[in-house]
Amino acid sequence: RKEVEQDPGPFNVPEGATVAFNCTYSNSASQSFFWYRQDCRKEPKLLMSVYSSGNEDGRFTAQLNRASQYISLLIRDSKLSDSATYLCVVNLSSNDYKLSFGAGTTVTVRA
Amino acid sequence: DAGVIQSPRHEVTEMGQEVTLRCKPISGHDYLFWYRQTMMRGLELLIYFNNNVPIDDSGMPEDRFSAKMPNASFSTLKIQPSEPRDSAVYFCASTKTGRGSYSPLHFGNGTRLTVT
Numbered sequence: 353r354k355e356v357e358q359d360p361g362p363f364n365v366p367e368g369a370t371v372a373f374n375c376t377y378s379n380s381a382s383q384s385f386f387w388y389r390q391d392c393r394k395e396p397k398l399l400m401s402v403y404s405s406g407n408e409d410g411r412f413t414a415q416l417n418r419a420s421q422y423i424s425l426l427i428r429d430s431k432l433s434d435s436a437t438y439l440c441v442v443n444l445s446s447n448d449y450k451l452s453f454g455a456g457t458t459v460t461v462r463a
Numbered sequence: 464d465a466g467v468i469q470s471p472r473h474e475v476t477e478m479g480q481e482v483t484l485r486c487k488p489i490s491g492h493d494y495l496f497w498y499r500q501t502m503m504r505g506l507e508l509l510i511y512f513n514n515n516v517p518i519d520d521s522g523m524p525e526d527r528f529s530a531k532m533p534n535a536s537f538s539t540l541k542i543q544p545s546e547p548r549d550s551a552v553y554f555c556a557s558t559k560t561g562r563g564s565y566s567p568l569h570f571g572n573g574t575r576l577t578v579t
Contacts (some may be wrong), residue, residue: 386567395554395570396506439506449494449560450519451568455505 355379356442358454365430365461372426373457375440384443385423387414389436390456396439399425430461465489469555469571477579481543484574486555487536496568497530497540498554506554512538545578552576 358375365371377385385402400407402414402423413426423442427434440454468487476482488495496511510520515532523530527546532538542549552575556568 388567395573396568397570398567401567448518449513449558450508450511451496452508453498453506 355444355452356440356454358440358457360455360457362458362460365459367430367432367461367463369430369461370426370428371430371459372424373438373459374422374424375442375454375457376420376422377440377442377444378421379442379444380418380421381446382442382444383446384451385414385416386441386451387412387423387425388439388441388453390439391436396453399438427459430459432461432463435459435461467555467557467569467571469553469574471574472572473575473577475577475579476545478546479544480578481541482545482549482576482578484540484553484555484576486538486540486571488538488555488557489559489569490536492557492559492569493535494558494560495532495538496556496558497538498556499551500554500573501551509540542576545576547578550577 355378387399388396389399390396400409402416406415411428415424437456437458439456444450444452470485497509498506500506509522510530512532530540552573554573556570558566558568
């Protein structure tokens with residue numbers, strides 16, 4: 353089993369739609385979780401951290417479910433500029449910094 | 464803040480040649496990471512350093528790969544000899560810890576390596 357697994361998609365959605373996807377992780381001791389965004393041929397950039405209580409940043413909502421060991425990302429009112437690959441990132445270590453990336457979920461928003 | 468700086472941006476070399484990738488982390492960051500990204504395998508952690516000391520190199524694929532961090536502002540990833548399957552984008556990233564929490568990574572622009 354991979355340490356961090358994501359549905360690769362692609363998710364093709366019209367502008368204004370809501371899209372959501374999950375990421376599962378294998379290490380129950382993982383403490384830190386993030387969503388990164390990567391545009392084609394660019395470096396990954398932090399989208400948002402994921403907190404235990406769930407958090408929202410504008411149109412983006414992240415949730416953590418420790419019991420089932422997954423995190424989720426929901427994008428509301430999607431824009432063309434949201435088209436990208438979204439990478440789930442998990443710190444596999446409980447006492448150090450060892451970030452593992454999922455393979456990414458591709459989202460394409462069409463006009 | 465200049466961000467994480469990697470060089471070269473592109474490298475094309477022939478099989479068997481030595482390749483050296485360079486990285487300058489953000490000033491004040493105490494962690495430095497080397498990742499490799501391919502279509503087939505996604506982003507793979509190769510090695511990471513804390514305060515210039517290698518902490519985990521279990522992701523380094525084989526002995527042909529080596530990484531050093533002689534000081535807080537410079538790191539290299541060397542492949543010798545290079546092989547076509549090493550073709551990938553190599554990212555360097557840095558971050559700093561503080562107050563028991565872990566901060567997100569800041570990535571460089573990457574080095575796109577092609578080995579023919």
